[in-house]
Amino acid sequence: MVASLVGDPARSNMLTALMTGRALTASELAHQAGITPQTASSHLSKLEAGGLIEPEKQGRHRYYRLTGPDVAHVLEGLAGLAERAGHTRVRTGPKEPALRRARICYDHLAGDLGVQMLDSMRSQRLVRQTKQSIELTGEGKRFMAEALQIDIETLAHPRRPVCKACLDWSERRHHLAGTLGAAVMSRFTELNWAARDPAPGSRVVNFTRTGEKQFAALFGHAQD
Amino acid sequence: MVASLVGDPARSNMLTALMTGRALTASELAHQAGITPQTASSHLSKLEAGGLIEPEKQGRHRYYRLTGPDVAHVLEGLAGLAERAGHTRVRTGPKEPALRRARICYDHLAGDLGVQMLDSMRSQRLVRQTKQSIELTGEGKRFMAEALQIDIETLAHPRRPVCKACLDWSERRHHLAGTLGAAVMSRFTELNWAARDPAPGSRVVNFTRTGEKQFAALFGHAQD
DNA sequence: TTCATAGTTCGATGTTAACCGAAGCATCGT
């Protein structure tokens, strides 16, 4: 049954990550879904057997993509029904609630707080988001310099964008990635506002008391 | 999550039964899905909470229908994906395999054998099936009279059709209902070809050795 | 009123499947 494939939270997270049309590797998908590679592997083979995704081997990577636009269409339809029912509440994947609150996504902040930050930046007009790309406004550059002592000019990178929207598996919305996202996260760490959980391999990010307060002052709930 | 609602076999059976557009009572749906009323009640409230179906009270009955054509549309889309993947294999509901082989659906034969019978009748040109209605051919009338000593003329009924296609939950295909379906089943019983399971409340139908043989001779696997 | 039917709620049971650790290929880089 196809529906039961989509029904599982972890698989659903993977599929939404693939909705962009891009092909992603198995480990990227595992990361997006917040599960280990072993578990992801099992899910991916099930999705493949169900004809929803197809793999492409490339070196030691396996890239997966949706098998076709019809799949994306049905997934959108399901999302539409969920929306209509006000049923959009996030069915979180497995494991720790702390992971949903704040965690590391590669090198930047993800989870509830990560999404909240980007939301706030949008409503404060610090960034302009057009379709797939994000751009910092003049206001935004000033803000980063003054509030966080981050010089945008130093963030340019040949292969990596400064701002990038990254899909958040626990929130199903975007948080800030790119070199700016990384810079912000490391600044948080330097300022002793937050620290990665000491447990080996953990992606949880713990905020300090003052960190929480400062974060709220800068990116507190937007009223838009 | 909407998809997980559709993913469960029992719920999926109920939904496909509702795909006709008609509203069905809770017990009818339980019957179609092959589960007890208690279980059905739980499923129905979940489907209602998910916004897929809506109830209508009428006396002591609760009629359920799909909330809209968009729901039906998404369900069709899912079925389409399943089809495309050659993934149409029946994910049966719970319980006894005997129930899937042959059982009573109100008063006629359902399950694997029920579906097989109607299939065979079609390929033998005993019936003509147009969209939603089924009609016995002249050949069919002769067949019923000779092979089963059933006189079609006596089967007319003011409120009930002689032939009717009834959706089979375990096979997802039609079997024969209506007064003819009932007549055939009671003939099978009289001829000692089959008998309802003596266990109280059981819907299982047990075929005798000779019954199996005779049935196969009349409705053996069609080669169409 | 009393009985029967339709449906729900509650509690207990059982099965399924997601999950991860550990170990096993395969591929790439050196």
Place this chain on the structure above:
DNA sequence: ACGATGCTTCGGTTAACATCGAACTATGAA
């Protein structure tokens, strides 16, 4: 050759949920 990385397979644990029996509510019939 060797180690590192990406991914898979295997085994055992755990949590979620479908399932049913029994008891309860509501509606209709006698």
